[in-house]
Amino acid sequence: MIPKLARHGATTVPGSSPTAFDRRLIAPMVLGSVLNPINSSMIAVALAPIGLAFGAPPSRTVWLVSALYLATAVGQPVVGRLVDMYGPRRLYLLGTALVGAAGLLGALAPSLGALIAARVLLGFGTSAAYPAAMQLTRREAERTGQDSPAGVLTALAVANQTVAVVGPALGGFLIGVGGWRAVFTVNVPLSAACLVLGALRLPRTQRPTGNRRGVDLPGMALFAVTLVALMLFLMGPRLDRWYLPVLFAVAAVAFAVRELRVPEPFVDLRVLGGNVPLIVTYLRQFLGYTTSYAYLYGFTQWLEEGRGLDPSTAGLVLLPLSASALAVSTLTGRREAVRSKLVVGSLVQIAGCVTLLLVGAGSDLWVLLVAGAVMGVPQGLIGLANQTALYRQAEPARIASAAGLLRTFMYLGALGASAADAGFFAHRADTAGLHDLALFMLAGSVLLLATTLSDRSLSTLTTRKTGNTGITASTGNTRNTRKA
Template sequence: MNGPSLLLARLRSRRHGPPKPADDDGFNRRLLAPMVLGSVLNPINSSMIAVALVPVGTAFGAPPAETAWLVTALYLATAVGQPVIGRLVDTFGPRRLYLAGTAVVGLAGLVGALAPSFGLLIAARVLLGIGTSAAYPAAMHLTRSEAERTGRSDPSGVLTVLAVANQSIAVVGPTLGGLLIGIGGWRTMFAVNVPLSLACLALGAARLPVTAPRRGSGERFDHAGIALFAVLLLTSMLFVMKPSAALWYLPVLALLAGVGFAVRETRARSPFIDLRALARNRPLIATYLRQVLGYTASYAFLYGYTQWLEEARGLSAASAGLVLLPLSLTALAVSGATGRSPAVRGKLLVGAVVQMAACAALLLAGSASPLVLLVAVGVSAGVPQGLIGLGNQTALYHQADPAAIASAAGLLRTFMYLGAMAASAANAAFFPRGATTGGLHRLALFMLGGSALLLLLTLPDRSLGRTGTAAVERS
């Protein structure tokens, strides 16, 4: 190498730093640890609480209708926060939002661990919902950025790692929650967020790249659209969770906010959610609908079955968590075995069919059912857990506008938690005075109907057959 060339190489090295460690796809491996650890904070907090509802209710004298707010508070905060923070990630870069969000998670863990009242415990769950909303959009933004840097249009390996981590943590959460409760009581489920937050902050500060905000970022942010979206979502979900004639004003407010949001987003120069572009992207709309249906059944199973195991079957929180452990192992095995394949349609079809079978199997459960049957039911539910989320995430990656991938990913999480809130409302409706076997069977029929709709939405969608595979051909 001659002198000028050597000098140029040194200057480039100083500007861009040392070569980035990469895997077979060229992806910077140093990014994986903060991406995965940060993105699992939300599913682990949303699933651990399943085995804590009974002991928390006992500690504060709160009935099931009140302890359900521990679930819905996080979901409401997350459903609003994910697309909002996703838009901030698209505008200001992933590092700032990742660090701020994971710091809020640590604060929420402290508040929950020390909370002297049930109201403050709900406030801690709201903080957890907001704080955990940053890492997943940041991870999807980083995945897209790395794909563009390396010229790889289908980073299926990275998407699989994210999906496997999130799906597995979501279903291992009850097991971990049960173990933590057995060790130090239900407050340990909040306290564990402090070391997790510190680990995320250390990894994020050391490894996430510093990026400059987009030009004109202050002018581009749609504050009015975000406010209307938040009102629409909160009022509609509050009514769905507890429909009552006395709350007639909630759907009225939701309707007004929805109309205002539609008008605003179709006229804004830089809308929070580009409704015109979304209307033209029918495959992405279908993906969002499949996300709602899939996770309504998944979360209804997670919360309803766990509560039934404790109250009707008489298992302890730790034992109920162990019964559900094979579910998480099955989800992990299925996601790992199918993740490298970019095909989407097959995953969603198989996931929908097996989810229907798992819901039907709940009809066989009774207070005297042997543990072998109870474990087998959980195993059957693990298959769709490992397929549906992975399929929808891969579909969104290829269907969304690359410039808005973080906000699109955040909206995917919003629809996921819309399903979770629908599941929470269903559990409250079918378990009005506790988790009985009759209530579990009625919940199973409800879940079975949603799974059937998921299958009907997937079968005729031929665009899924081209999602992912077309990207592989281009790369």
């Protein structure tokens, strides 16, 4: 049988149907993309036992969260750009191999510093699979001429959201069976599974015809310095750290000047600056996940320290969060309805934040379960809506790097959330700190609702099929003709 080729002529998809998405790609895409959220969420119930093991307070163990997000926020768009240039297969395999190495390092780590290093490796290693999945989705849409991959996008979103909220329960189970080191060790078999599936099923990509000068290494380096300086300051904003915002400003200006002058920039600021709907989508991603992760980490720590639950029980209390997120994503996934999902998700998130203001150390268990179920609804709506919006709004040739930036803003939100948790729980995760955190989350949720209601472009997102000759998408005031 002669292999069928993707429309770009760059991707070989042996035996795939010319009119249907190649379902053999779904397993490696989904499994690889969940490596990051599962490591992001499992650590929530491991922070307390790790702190006890190394005699570290929450202000130090929070680096286990921040280190991963620092690495991922930088790594996602960088690796995404490399995926756009060199194809998804090789970056996927390299990244998932690094996840296995990080798992081994964490399982054997003799100190908190070594654990933090393992989390940095996990951040970089898990940065490849999601941009690769988004590019594979785009290429399959172009190959088949069917620009309606709602089922595939839903599978990615549901898997990521479900794993993120199941993670604490899984982490609690692993800790109960094998101690906190098990939350690192589990990455070894997961990495092996990704490597096998990726090697067998991901299409091979022809070597790029250009030379390596197309890789904007100075731009990537300036982007990394800009982002790291900003995030380090946000993690602990103090007057004695004045040099961090200065470094951020200088690096940001240098980055902008560089990207506007080179012919093949890492981030095409001209295109991005003219795509206001996409920029607003990034902002909504940041706001939505700031609240989501503040709840995930803050509420979990409060359950253990303020409510007195053990890690396994705390993980079980969050199961309604998982159930409601999965149910909502599954029921609404095949309908794009981006604006409706964002509006409803914002309103329910506001209701969940208000619920937290009523929770106390003596609250009945059923109240805590209801609070989790309520907060699961926006998790099932907001992430899926933003992912669909990005798919419609991003330039097709840079879909992987655009998807990487979407994850960057998600982890900027997570980093802001972890900094808020550390600030409100400076010494102990008590009820007063939880209520302060709830007010912080409430403010972010209100801003999310405001940016959604004011964005008219969401009402004009459309899908048009043009056979196998091209794909046209309308995104509000921005109109892109996408040629396959």
